[in-house]
Amino acid sequence: MEIKGITVTLYEKVVTGKDKFDTDIYEEHAVNVENVLVAPVTSDDITTERSIMSDKVIYKLAIPKGDTHTWTDCLVEFFGKKFKVVGEPIEGIEEMLPLSWNKQVQVECYD
Template sequence: MKTIIKGIPVKLHVKTQNGTDGFNRPTYYDEIVTVDNVLIGAPSADEVVNELNLSGKRIAYTLAIPKGDTHSWVNTEVEFFGGKFRTIGFPTEGIEENIPLSWNKKVKVERYG
């Protein structure tokens, strides 16, 4: 029996600068982009404890981002499973050509709102 691994679509909130305010600070608007084929998994107990000790944030899930994705996954909102989450830290990224499957980035998220 052949099994195919497939992710789900998630909504990524991309901040785009649309001008400046009266104090010359940039203003942004959220554009919601759907990213297909994202794998969602549970973090290991070690990952949860380490992140809690380092940043005080509790990891809810770990996301695997598909190859070729160019969005910024740093400090941004993500929606899936009917909930909102915020990314923690920087994505861990591998070399696309050296990874056999369809995903080469790993992002940690915490429950948000």
């Protein structure tokens, strides 16, 4: 039996210029990422300092190997709702995930 994920829409931030204070200006570009595993979080899954303080973390996403998108501080959409990525992607967790995935992120509700 093969495990297969779903397609999620990642709203990746892309630098489009600088403002008058030399701060980056971003635009969000929607990108479909296929074969992403989605699972509800447990108390053991909440590993980052920020998510410990957040009571809204509800899903963890396993990202497929070879994915080169930036998942930090982005929005994702699946199940007809938008979610905010919390913390940094955790890499090198092959022993915890099936062979086709190698990093994960946690997401919280986006209001």
